[in-house]
Amino acid sequence: MVNVSMSPQQAAMVLVKRQKMRESLIGFAQNIDIPGAPVRDDDDLEQFDALMAGGGNIETGLSAHHVLLMNKLQETMLKPYGRLMVFMPPGSAKSTYCSTVAPVWYMGKFPGSRIILTSYGTDLAKKHGTKARAIVQQDNYLGAFSTTLSKETSAREMWALDNGSEYMSGGLLSGITGNRANGVVIDDPIKGRAEADSKTVRERTLAAFEDDLKTRFLPKAWMVLVQTRWHDEDLGGLLLPEDYAGESGSIMCRDGMVWDVINLPAKAMRGDDPLGRTVGEYLWPEWFDKMHWYQYEPRPGDADSPNERTWSALYQQSPRPDHGNQFEREWVDWYTIGRHPKHLNMYCASDYAVSDNEGDFTEHGIAGLDQDGELWITDWWYGQSPPDITIDALLMLCRRWGVKRGFNETGIIRKAIEPLFRQRQRQLKQYLSIEYLASIGDKTARFQNFRGMASAGKLHIPDCPWGHRLVDQLCVFPGRSRDDAVDVCSAFGRGLEGMVWSKAAAVEPVRKVGLVFGSWEWLTHGTDSTEVEKPRIF
Secondary structure, three states: OOOOOOOHHHHHHHHHHHHHHHHOHHHHHOOOEOOOOOOOOOOOOOOOHHHHOOOOEHHHHOOHHHHHHHHHHHHHHHOOOOEEEEEOOOOOOHHHHHHHHHHHHHHHHOOOOEEEEEEOOHHHHHHHHHHHHHHHOOHHHHHHHOOOEOOOOOOOOEEEEOOOOEEEEEEOOOOOOOOOEEEEEEEOOOOOHHHHOOHHHHHHHHHHHHHHHHHHEEEEEEEEEEOOOOOOOOHHHHHOOOOOOOOOEEEEOOOOOEEEEEEOOOEOOOOOOOOOOOOOOEOOOOOOOHHHHHOOOOOOOOOOOOOHHHHHHHHOOOOOOOOOOOOOHHHOEEEOOOOOOOOEEEEEEEEOOOOOOOOOOEEEEEEEEOOOOOEEEEEEEEEOOOHHHHHHHHHHHHHHHOOOEEEEEOOHHHHHHHHHHHHHHHHHOOOOEEEEEOOOOOHHHHOHHHHHHHHOOOEEEEOOHHHHHHHHHHHOOOOOOOOHHHHHHHHHHHHOOOOOOOOOOOEOOOOOOOOEOOOHHHHHHOOOOOOOEOOOOO
């Protein structure tokens, strides 16, 4: 009902505002008051308090990542079996929108709907529920949806609207029973590092998710998972595919469902950042200046700088093992693909998938050694295909780049691949001299030569999708994530140990500009060059 004392213009504006609140989550968020500071726990590092303290209009804090998040939340809630994972740093207001604003918008828009909100602890879940309940008691909410808090409910953890919608909150590990839901929000299923490092807690969390929470779903129910990536085997990590490398978008996960993923680290790490940020650009610069992030970001060579693992997990959403990683992104010299030195000694290295593990990939790398002893990775191939296809892929790469020599691990890989490899060489008339490297030590030990080259600033990788995928794997090694590309790099490091550039062996790699029809370069850099190499048939 519109206030009769309003002028016609004021009444029209109120009606338009209410229509916007009903139509979209963004319109709703722009026209409600967030009650007080965001939910926080004693161990939570949320820095968003000042923006919303005292209950201000959410529009003052609406930023590009908020718009991205709310659009994806709305899409998820309106889609049958919608699934969304949200990984963002502290202070980004992810809980405010996912656990407080979005559920009550859905409850008003769809009378009779049921929402379950769960977290690592019952108290934190109740705090989310209390804030959500405060929103539905606002006049704007009543005006937009013609409903408000039911007089029959008053509990913080469970309340209802008089349109029949219900909201239930509780701790994930305490058990969610009794209610079924059209929508579920899981906000921080694991409290912090200590719990994330406990295999027992991780297993209990997964069991509660599978055995308790998922059994509460009504048909076509949607789910949103909001969390900090403390560990690569946290709930999100166990759902994501083993080769997940920090990308956003629609991803087929190990539960058989396609999840939309929003991964927004504090400092952009990928060329395909969902906000379009360049690598190294910080999140929300209009609110958080560089000094804000400086207090959390490790500083090389500074013994007093913050913990690297905390920064990587809490702020970058890229969990690392406690004993430290073997590779740093800062070691890479990114170059424009095709702009490598004119003459290189070219080599190949491979890691073949010979097991039945569905997470294993065959990977081939092409790299060149320059006259200064620096390594230029120039091409890459990966896939899950039969051996004849993967072998042919390597031979075609080597033909293209003039490669005559390469490296492989010996042992089971050699026994499984070598007979077919020799046969395909004869049939395609493309011959390689492969040095089979002894399997000494563990993967970390075999990686050390390549690591030393990289840490000395002698590694050059193309600034392209497969280049960033490669570095993403290197940066999380050793860990649970797939490491097939790491094995290829280890082969390069071991095979090239002690080698020096030879003018007699140097070749001029294919392409003057770097654009070969159908290649990664051609797909990612366009075809505006007059020097595009014509497609070849082998």
